[in-house]
Amino acid sequence: MAVYTDITEGALRGFLEAYDIGRLTAYKGIAEGVENSNFLLHTTEGPFILTLYEKRVNAADLPFFLGLMEHLAARGLSCPLPLKRRDGALLGELAGRPAAIITFLEGIWLRQPETIHCAELGRTLAALHRAGEGFSLTRPNALSVGGWRPLWARARDRADEIAPGLRDGIDRELAFLEQCWPDGLPAGIIHADLFPDNVFFIGDALTGLIDFYFACNDFLAYDVAICLNAWCFDDKTGIYNGDKGRAFLAAYQAERPLDERERAALPLLARGSALRFFLTRAYDWLTTPAGALVVKKDPLEYWRKLRFHQTIEDARGYGLEI
Numbered sequence: 001m002a003v004y005t006d007i008t009e010g011a012l013r014g015f016l017e018a019y020d021i022g023r024l025t026a027y028k029g030i031a032e033g034v035e036n037s038n039f040l041l042h043t044t045e046g047p048f049i050l051t052l053y054e055k056r057v058n059a060a061d062l063p064f065f066l067g068l069m070e071h072l073a074a075r076g077l078s079c080p081l082p083l084k085r086r087d088g089a090l091l092g093e094l095a096g097r098p099a100a101i102i103t104f105l106e107g108i109w110l111r112q113p114e115t116i117h118c119a120e121l122g123r124t125l126a127a128l129h130r131a132g133e134g135f136s137l138t139r140p141n142a143l144s145v146g147g148w149r150p151l152w153a154r155a156r157d158r159a160d161e162i163a164p165g166l167r168d169g170i171d172r173e174l175a176f177l178e179q180c181w182p183d184g185l186p187a188g189i190i191h192a193d194l195f196p197d198n199v200f201f202i203g204d205a206l207t208g209l210i211d212f213y214f215a216c217n218d219f220l221a222y223d224v225a226i227c228l229n230a231w232c233f234d235d236k237t238g239i240y241n242g243d244k245g246r247a248f249l250a251a252y253q254a255e256r257p258l259d260e261r262e263r264a265a266l267p268l269l270a271r272g273s274a275l276r277f278f279l280t281r282a283y284d285w286l287t288t289p290a291g292a293l294v295v296k297k298d299p300l301e302y303w304r305k306l307r308f309h310q311t312i313e314d315a316r317g318y319g320l321e322i
């Protein structure tokens with residue numbers, strides 16, 4: 001559930017006076033998501049999404065996230081557009097939290113994406129990378145190689161409670177990745193959390209991307225590796241699906257071919273991105289109190305994916321034609 005901060009109708013109506021979006025006719029909290037509080041609003045002008053930014057989002061990053069959505073939407077990417085208040089600001093305050101209204105995107109996210117959806121994703125990820133060019137603000141990726149050790153330090157001592165042997169396994173992997181992490185790959189704006197729950201479809205057509213609150217500047221191929229992890233493994237068996245991987249990579253490359261260095265780095269980037277999601281999940285797993293309303297995500301799913309990537313010698317292992 002993700003309504004951490006409740007709002008009253010009176011406060012909401014007051015907040016909406018700063019906008020030009022018609023009269024409020026209904027609103028309700030949205031249960032999905034774990035980071036922020038989201039509400040679906042209906043006004044006489046249509047549906048909108050209201051987001052109250054919670055503690056894990058650094059308020060200093062909000063101009064980057066909101067500005068980025070504006071930049072991408074202006075370049076034709078289908079993503080929410082933050083609405084300007086009458087005073088021109090994108091951000092206001094509601095119930096003591098920074099708050100913004102963004103446009104509503106039609107579509108639903110797919111619990112079991114198929115090969116055709118992975119191809120749509122590849123095409124759109126490349127479009128996102130192209131559309132991000134020229135965005136004037138920057139935000140380093142706090143969850144890339146430099147951020148992993150501090151995160152690990154907060155989970156390491158209790159890691160074997162998740163599964164015996166994890167502490168040593170992750171120690172070794174982290175040391176290896178810190179030593180071998182590539183540098184100088186093509187970089188730009190990445191989404192950094194493009195999981196199926198952040199991608200909407202109607203039928204087989206991709207209608208838009210949401211949740212840019214991990215977006216940052218990093219290697220573009222790191223985003224590719226995140227998607228291989230999040231989209232191309234079979235949910236039930238945990239086995240890598242070469243058809244999905246091939247379709248995703250071919251569609252991406254049709255719009256933005258990976259260069260030789262990116263291809264060579266793909267297995268490492270896939271290991272790193274699996275470690276990144278393992279670490280945040282492990283931390284949450286160990287620190288979220290029992291009985292909390294948020295559903296904890298399984299860190300071991302990402303440990304298993306990481307172990308698979310350790311066996312991959314080159315990008316052909318993911319279905320990339322070389």
Ligand SMILES: Nc1ncnc2c1ncn2[C@@H]1O[C@H](COP(=O)(O)OP(=O)(O)OP(=O)(O)O)[C@@H](O)[C@H]1O
Nearest residue numbers: 030032033034035036038049080103104105210211
């Ligand atoms: N622009 C939008 N149009 C339609 N629905 C939206 C939009 N933005 C958010 N939603 C709905 O709100 C839900 C939660 O949004 P979102 O994933 O951004 O929340 P979050 O708490 O920041 O997420 P996460 O836990 O994935 O980091 C989505 O699954 C979707 O149902």
Ligand SMILES: N[C@@H](CCO)C(=O)O
Nearest residue numbers: 193195277280281297
């Ligand atoms: N997509 C992340 C959650 C944070 O958005 C995960 O599956 O671990």
